[in-house]
Amino acid sequence: MVGKILRWIDEQTELVTFVKEFMEEPLAKGVGWPHVFGSAAMFLFVVQLCTGVLLMVYYVPSPDAAYESASFISRELPLGGLVRGLHHWGASFMLILVIIHMLQAFFWGAYKKPRQIIWVIGVLLLLVTMGLSFTGYLLPWDQKAYWATVVGTRIAGSVPMVGHYITALFRGGPDVGALTLTRFFALHVLIFPAVLIGLMVFHVAQVRKKGITPPWRRVDDEDSVSRPTLFYPDQVFKDAVVSVLLLGLLFAVAVLYPAHLEAKANPAAIGYVPRPEWYFLPNFELLKYVPTAWGEWGEFAGAAVVPGLAVLFLIVLPYLDRNPERLPRRRPLISVGAVAALGVLLYLGISGAKSGPPHAQLTPQQQRGQKVFLDLRCHSCHGINGGGGLEGQDLGPDGPRQPDTVAKVLRSPTAINPRSIMPPVPASLTKTDFQDLVAFVSAIDTTFRMPTEVIASQPHRPSSHQEENWFANHKYEVRKDPTLCGQCHEPTFCQSCHLKRRPDSHEKEWLKSHFGTAQERPEYCQVCHEENYCNSCHDRLMHTEDWMQRHSSASEVDREMCQECHKPDFCITCHGGTKPASHTKDWVYRHQGAQAAECSECHNTKTFCTACHEGARPESHKADWLTQHPSRAESKTKECATCHRTEFCSSCHGGIDLPHPPDWMLEHKAQASFAAGSVCFRCHEYNETCNKCHGAEMPEPASDTPH
Amino acid sequence: MGDIRESAAGKAEEDLSLITRRRFLGYGSGLLSALIGIALGLPLVRFYVGDTFKEREGRWLRLGAIEEVTAGQPKLFRASHVDRDGWRQTARRESVYAVTQDGKDYVVFSNACTHLGCPVHWDDSAQSFLCPCHNGGFNIRGEVTKGPAPRPLDRLEHKVEEGTLYVKVMGG
Numbered sequence A: 001m002v003g004k005i006l007r008w009i010d011e012q013t014e015l016v017t018f019v020k021e022f023m024e025e026p027l028a029k030g031v032g033w034p035h036v037f038g039s040a041a042m043f044l045f046v047v048q049l050c051t052g053v054l055l056m057v058y059y060v061p062s063p064d065a066a067y068e069s070a071s072f073i074s075r076e077l078p079l080g081g082l083v084r085g086l087h088h089w090g091a092s093f094m095l096i097l098v099i100i101h102m103l104q105a106f107f108w109g110a111y112k113k114p115r116q117i118i119w120v121i122g123v124l125l126l127l128v129t130m131g132l133s134f135t136g137y138l139l140p141w142d143q144k145a146y147w148a149t150v151v152g153t154r155i156a157g158s159v160p161m162v163g164h165y166i167t168a169l170f171r172g173g174p175d176v177g178a179l180t181l182t183r184f185f186a187l188h189v190l191i192f193p194a195v196l197i198g199l200m201v202f203h204v205a206q207v208r209k210k211g212i213t214p215p216w217r218r219v220d221d222e223d224s225v226s227r228p229t230l231f232y233p234d235q236v237f238k239d240a241v242v243s244v245l246l247l248g249l250l251f252a253v254a255v256l257y258p259a260h261l262e263a264k265a266n267p268a269a270i271g272y273v274p275r276p277e278w279y280f281l282p283n284f285e286l287l288k289y290v291p292t293a294w295g296e297w298g299e300f301a302g303a304a305v306v307p308g309l310a311v312l313f314l315i316v317l318p319y320l321d322r323n324p325e326r327l328p329r330r331r332p333l334i335s336v337g338a339v340a341a342l343g344v345l346l347y348l349g350i351s352g353a354k355s356g357p358p359h360a361q362l363t364p365q366q367q368r369g370q371k372v373f374l375d376l377r378c379h380s381c382h383g384i385n386g387g388g389g390l391e392g393q394d395l396g397p398d399g400p401r402q403p404d405t406v407a408k409v410l411r412s413p414t415a416i417n418p419r420s421i422m423p424p425v426p427a428s429l430t431k432t433d434f435q436d437l438v439a440f441v442s443a444i445d446t447t448f449r450m451p452t453e454v455i456a457s458q459p460h461r462p463s464s465h466q467e468e469n470w471f472a473n474h475k476y477e478v479r480k481d482p483t484l485c486g487q488c489h490e491p492t493f494c495q496s497c498h499l500k501r502r503p504d505s506h507e508k509e510w511l512k513s514h515f516g517t518a519q520e521r522p523e524y525c526q527v528c529h530e531e532n533y534c535n536s537c538h539d540r541l542m543h544t545e546d547w548m549q550r551h552s553s554a555s556e557v558d559r560e561m562c563q564e565c566h567k568p569d570f571c572i573t574c575h576g577g578t579k580p581a582s583h584t585k586d587w588v589y590r591h592q593g594a595q596a597a598e599c600s601e602c603h604n605t606k607t608f609c610t611a612c613h614e615g616a617r618p619e620s621h622k623a624d625w626l627t628q629h630p631s632r633a634e635s636k637t638k639e640c641a642t643c644h645r646t647e648f649c650s651s652c653h654g655g656i657d658l659p660h661p662p663d664w665m666l667e668h669k670a671q672a673s674f675a676a677g678s679v680c681f682r683c684h685e686y687n688e689t690c691n692k693c694h695g696a697e698m699p700e701p702a703s704d705t706p707h
Numbered sequence B: 001m002g003d004i005r006e007s008a009a010g011k012a013e014e015d016l017s018l019i020t021r022r023r024f025l026g027y028g029s030g031l032l033s034a035l036i037g038i039a040l041g042l043p044l045v046r047f048y049v050g051d052t053f054k055e056r057e058g059r060w061l062r063l064g065a066i067e068e069v070t071a072g073q074p075k076l077f078r079a080s081h082v083d084r085d086g087w088r089q090t091a092r093r094e095s096v097y098a099v100t101q102d103g104k105d106y107v108v109f110s111n112a113c114t115h116l117g118c119p120v121h122w123d124d125s126a127q128s129f130l131c132p133c134h135n136g137g138f139n140i141r142g143e144v145t146k147g148p149a150p151r152p153l154d155r156l157e158h159k160v161e162e163g164t165l166y167v168k169v170m171g172g
């Protein structure tokens, strides 16, 4: 059946015959396992195509969505992490295979006549593969991707005079941004793959036409070689075995080391130290060897001229090296040269990978301090050079700091900045821990790095919170739709910061105007306040009718609350201080002479007068106060003076001996008076006291006449 | 290819073993290719399918305290929630009417008119939900009283827990 269909297809198209002829290439003796690398590279390209096309099903090339969609692929789609991992690691695998294939072609002398053009195309294929890697690296739009691209495209800027034009051309503008992303995307998914496929077809067709190089035969001795095997199935089988092994390895790496996604690209994170991808490392390392005195020309030489010349050399190599020998030992110069060049590249690459960005070596004390820093979760708000939380200040760029200041801030953040929301270090922290922490925090500078495991374990933010200035903007977001916040956050979440720092909306006389908001849009209050929050004031502090009576005890407890509306000198308006001109020093003693009509201009005479005249005495002045007061007055004269002047005491004590001396009963006639308002009646009832001895015959104290 | 054919013709025995070997390698290659196809294809197909067939789970959205709903007086609640649309998260605002006749059983109506989806509002004087778009009307039980609406107001799944009214909405 299958045979029939194939035959029919062949009749119509000759396709089967073509494929058959193509595949049944006789292979020279000795061709075998060393020749699988080209096919392996091609196989990996096919893997990249498959995974890449599928990633495109979900990926969106826009700065607003790229990171979110990449994160959606990685974290939420079934097998998304695996597919992204395959594509991510597949890129490196492919590049490595291309390089191995090239080395193999080099040492087997396969670039020589008549296969020069195959080699040249191969070099171009290497460049396109690197281009694919470079453009693909940006697409997830995380910090690592963004900054590597910033640095990578800056290299082009090292060309003197016209450099920044070239950089701009790469980036689609002066900076890495939306336009860079879209053009990299187009290059990555369309232009480079198309070019690569075109070149590859040409490359393979040429190989088929000119045959796989017979190993170690001189250029002029190819025809005599025996060709005992066929490409299919002998070599194809080997290729298939290698492909299966490679795919297994790729799966293993993708599963064991999932493609990491850092925080979303943040062009403002100046502290972030970009790392180039591994294949750029030798070039980066090379730049370190360029003497700074050479200036921009030096950078140009290191970044562009040397690599450019190297590529040029590779391209013209088959035309320069006309030695017909293929055995490496018969062409010692170029073989040794190649090994040496390879050694240099490896050395640069490895030392580049090792040295990395400047990395502070922590002293033992700083190490302990770093542990305290992480244990206290300082890093959840404070980043260190781009790693860590975004809410607090990044500690890297402005360091190092004065230990004294750091210690002060850590102990009491609001002492330095009254609006700070940073919690002070817990009081339970031991002294040595605190000192270690201070040592670490004050030493942090641009060379410090957040430990990678900390960065990896940062909580994943929902896409709405990805905006780089989300934290600064959250107050506006809350206002847009307060009920939305409540879907994930409890009020305590807001309070964890805002108890220390009132929201901006609550500044300036907020208490006076809060009623309108609470009445019309209670959902605004409910985001941050629990339901019974209102009661905490409204039960006790509302200025209802009996407020004058309650205010002193309430103000005692909630003094701060009073100050929400009242300035401190508000109390003095009654309790002393700003009084009308008439209310001078002894006013309390003279006030009975005032006209009630005049009083009522300011005072509600009904309540104001009674506040003193009926009740409203201090708590201490109980019913038996008069008998009690001598002992209190003696020991606490100051206390009395808060309300009473000395005249107050002498109004009784001035004319009369108090306490009454032993012979008082005999002597009292001279001092006592029955007149109305007489001081005697401050303590004594007429009926009870006077009548006790004097009986009913004593006159009523109705008149002023002394008895 | 010439020398292969010659050698094949010359030594029949070797020829046979060669053919067996070729066949073995051919089948082997085919088998390995199939393996690759399956190993790579299955995950990719699964990835392509993604969450296409995943049942969307609803979530309970808190509306407010049931005391806010007085008997015979539909009460409008508004609440927002996040709805997932692939990698996008969109805020959705729900407006619903909660109605109770006896303070025990509650009904929650969507405020979307069943005609063309305009928002209905409760009109006290008319004792009806009125739709501004085509003059539709619904009574307090959600039944159509006038206008073009084809069916009663949609009732939403809800529950009362600890004195709080929740309604079920789609999305995460």
Ligand code: FES
Pocket: B113, B114, B115, B116, B117, B118, B131, B132, B133, B134, B135, B136, B147, B148, B149
């Ligand atoms: S949409 Fe409500 S009546 Fe038409």
